Amino acid sequence: xxxxxxxxxxxxxQEAETVTLSCTYDTSESDYYLFWxxxxxxxxxxxxxxxxxxxxQNATENRFSVNFQKAAKSFSLKISDSQLGDxxxxxxxxxxxxxxxxxxxxxxxxxx
Amino acid sequence: xxxxxxxxRHKITKRGQNVTFRCDPxxxxxxxxxxxxxxxxxPEFLTYFQNEAQLEKSRLLSDRFxxxxxxxxxxxxxxQRTEQGDSAMYLCASSRDTAEAFFGQGTRLTVV
Numbered sequence: 714x715x716x717x718x719x720x721x722x723x724x725x726x727q728e729a730e731t732v733t734l735s736c737t738y739d740t741s742e743s744d745y746y747l748f749w750x751x752x753x754x755x756x757x758x759x760x761x762x763x764x765x766x767x768x769x770q771n772a773t774e775n776r777f778s779v780n781f782q783k784a785a786k787s788f789s790l791k792i793s794d795s796q797l798g799d800x801x802x803x804x805x806x807x808x809x810x811x812x813x814x815x816x817x818x819x820x821x822x823x824x825x
Numbered sequence: 826x827x828x829x830x831x832x833x834r835h836k837i838t839k840r841g842q843n844v845t846f847r848c849d850p851x852x853x854x855x856x857x858x859x860x861x862x863x864x865x866x867x868p869e870f871l872t873y874f875q876n877e878a879q880l881e882k883s884r885l886l887s888d889r890f891x892x893x894x895x896x897x898x899x900x901x902x903x904x905q906r907t908e909q910g911d912s913a914m915y916l917c918a919s920s921r922d923t924a925e926a927f928f929g930q931g932t933r934l935t936v937v
């Protein structure tokens with residue numbers, strides 16, 4: 714079974730600083746996708762970044778980047794220059810075939 | 826493109842009643858997913874459609890749950906004889922042959 718673990722239920726960061734959210738996953742597959750989704754208080758899940766397992770290069774989207782360690786089955790999200798609007802619940806997700814498997818989430822607070 | 830739309834946003838029902846939720850995916854998205862999210866947890870997969878065909882169902886989807894996607898457009902999720910344990914946020918997502926899915930704002934169900 715595929716499982717996704719987010720070991721940090723809550724994190725906080727000062728505005729303009731950098732924060733890293735951790736995620737590990739368990740799989741025996743070699744071909745899959747990994748995602749970080751953001752869920753603000755309005756509750757709509759928003760895609761932040763995606764990573765294909767076959768790509769060695771870490772994905773980057775503006776202030777968001779990942780550290781993908783395939784052998785270690787680790788997929789952390791780094792948010793640089795944190796903004797107040799980054800405050801939300803962040804979910805790490807693994808996708809194989811047609812199913813997404815989500816972690817339990819990390820609640821990020823941004824301190825002005 | 827107005828995104829994935831879900832109705833109603835909130836539903837309060839008495840135990841034992843039937844409820845139906847609707848999801849309108851992004852235009853021309855051929856894949857549609859239903860997820861359930863309880864407080865403090867990540868979304869859990871319920872079912873998946875490709876066009877009008879329901880290709881995968883989770884064991885979480887008891888026989889009280891049924892989902893349809895007539896003509897491969899909008900989808901409905903019906904829960905019969907609701908129980909208090911059905912109280913959750915029901916999320917719909919869609920995609921078009923791509924890895925990532927785009928989520929709606931969800932329908933929050935409260936069973937009293």
